[in-house]
Amino acid sequence: MDLSYIINNLGEENDLTAPAVSPPIFLTSNYYFRTVDEFRKAISNERENWIYSRGNNPTINLLCKKLAALEGTEEALVFASGMAAISNAVLAMVKNGDHVVCVRHPYSWTDTLMNRNLLPKFGVEVTMIEGSSIKAITDAIKPNTTVMYLESPNSWTFEVQDLKAVSSLARDRGIITIIDNSYSTPLFQQPAKHGIDLVVHTASKYLGGHSDIVAGVCCGSKVLINKIFENEFLTLGGILSPMNAWLLIRGLRTLELRMNHVSMVAAEVIDFLKNSGIVRKIYYPFMNDNPQFETVSRQMVKGSGLFSVELLTGNIEAIERFCNSLTYWRMAVSWGGFESLIIPSCTFVKPGLYSSLPANMIRFSVGLESAEVLIADLKDHMHLLT
Numbered sequence: 063m064d065l066s067y068i069i070n071n072l073g074e075e076n077d078l079t080a081p082a083v084s085p086p087i088f089l090t091s092n093y094y095f096r097t098v099d100e101f102r103k104a105i106s107n108e109r110e111n112w113i114y115s116r117g118n119n120p121t122i123n124l125l126c127k128k129l130a131a132l133e134g135t136e137e138a139l140v141f142a143s144g145m146a147a148i149s150n151a152v153l154a155m156v157k158n159g160d161h162v163v164c165v166r167h168p169y170s171w172t173d174t175l176m177n178r179n180l181l182p183k184f185g186v187e188v189t190m191i192e193g194s195s196i197k198a199i200t201d202a203i204k205p206n207t208t209v210m211y212l213e214s215p216n217s218w219t220f221e222v223q224d225l226k227a228v229s230s231l232a233r234d235r236g237i238i239t240i241i242d243n244s245y246s247t248p249l250f251q252q253p254a255k256h257g258i259d260l261v262v263h264t265a266s267k268y269l270g271g272h273s274d275i276v277a278g279v280c281c282g283s284k285v286l287i288n289k290i291f292e293n294e295f296l297t298l299g300g301i302l303s304p305m306n307a308w309l310l311i312r313g314l315r316t317l318e319l320r321m322n323h324v325s326m327v328a329a330e331v332i333d334f335l336k337n338s339g340i341v342r343k344i345y346y347p348f349m350n351d352n353p354q355f356e357t358v359s360r361q362m363v364k365g366s367g368l369f370s371v372e373l374l375t376g377n378i379e380a381i382e383r384f385c386n387s388l389t390y391w392r393m394a395v396s397w398g399g400f401e402s403l404i405i406p407s408c409t410f411v412k413p414g415l416y417s418s419l420p421a422n423m424i425r426f427s428v429g430l431e432s433a434e435v436l437i438a439d440l441k442d443h444m445h446l447l448t
């Protein structure tokens with residue numbers, strides 16, 4: 063047999079299909095056509111055809127179908143990171159001279175996008191507002207406001223916005239609403255049901271769930287997703303690899319099991335901390351003393367596994383000794399994986415400097431370990447804080 067034939071053609075004469083229970087990873091950049099006419103038709107509509115994998119790819123399309131259905135939206139796009147999803151969604155909805163209203167204390171790189179890096183560079187003005195106040199949001203609106211950017215709850219202090227109220231306010235004025243829904247996942251909150259236009263996620267956290275991929279998602283109507291696809295998605299080219307899309311499909315299989323676990327274990331750990339004598343305040347959407355508890359209960363199903371505490375002690379050396387001593391709570395950025403993590407705010411906050419956060423906070427991300435193991439680890443080392 064001819065060597066060239068063996069390498070380039072043998073076994074591939076027909077389209078490859080098999081009744082595989084696990085979907086194939088289509089590691090292909092390119093797709094072929096049998097006739098010029100077929101080719102011409104496909105090229106006139108990139109959104110609905112397989113032409114080149116910067117646009118569509120079967121493994122990616124399968125993943126997008128699941129994500130859109132989970133969020134209760136018509137369509138979804140996936141990206142190489144959560145920040146790619148956020149940047150693409152925001153950039154697609156603004157132009158030079160526009161104004162954006164954004165909630166205070168969003169994810170740090172979202173803040174960079176809004177205030178330091180991209181939007182100011184392209185002449186888009188941003189007003190940061192207290193998202194818990196509908197009046198503050200209303201007052202911030204200008205005639206050229208085109209986007210309202212929400213993060214509800216955010217990932218350190220867990221403030222929420224009244225999604226129904228904000229979306230109707232925006233809709234009446236033709237303003238597009240975008241929300242970062244990473245904390246809740248679509249299982250614990252579906253913002254589109256409350257009228258929010260675009261729902262973005264980092265899939266590097268709960269959706270992937272295994273701390274092995276960086277990925278992002280944007281869900282919305284066919285019209286808005288098409289708009290992003292035709293412009294920013296194809297032009298900026300921040301696509302997810304089919305390999306990582308497959309890992310994300312696998313991660314989603316256990317999303318419900320994982321979310322229920324972290325929610326239950328977080329409640330037990332919080333219960334322990336509440337009575338431990340080492341914390342001043344616990345930040346978690348479903349705390350009874352949360353002034354936003356009523357809004358939280360109206361729009362969220364449950365709290366996830368992420369919460370913060372403000373410690374009674376302000377002794378940073380003691381806090382460092384405590385964090386350095388824990389065995390099962392590992393120290394790292396990010397959250398939402400199988401592993402339980404902490405991040406002390408003193409890592410990046412100097413008392414009175416850099417941040418609105420106090421320096422004696424610790425953020426906890428509950429992983430898939432048992433409550434007993436995680437609580438025992440805290441119990442064994444909490445004397446360091448007193």
Ligand SMILES: *Cc1c(COP(=O)(O)O)cnc(C)c1O
Nearest residue numbers: 143144145169217244264266277
């Ligand atoms: C991590 C994170 C992001 C960014 O996601 P990447 O996948 O790391 O780009 C966005 N929003 C929130 C709330 C996050 O925690």
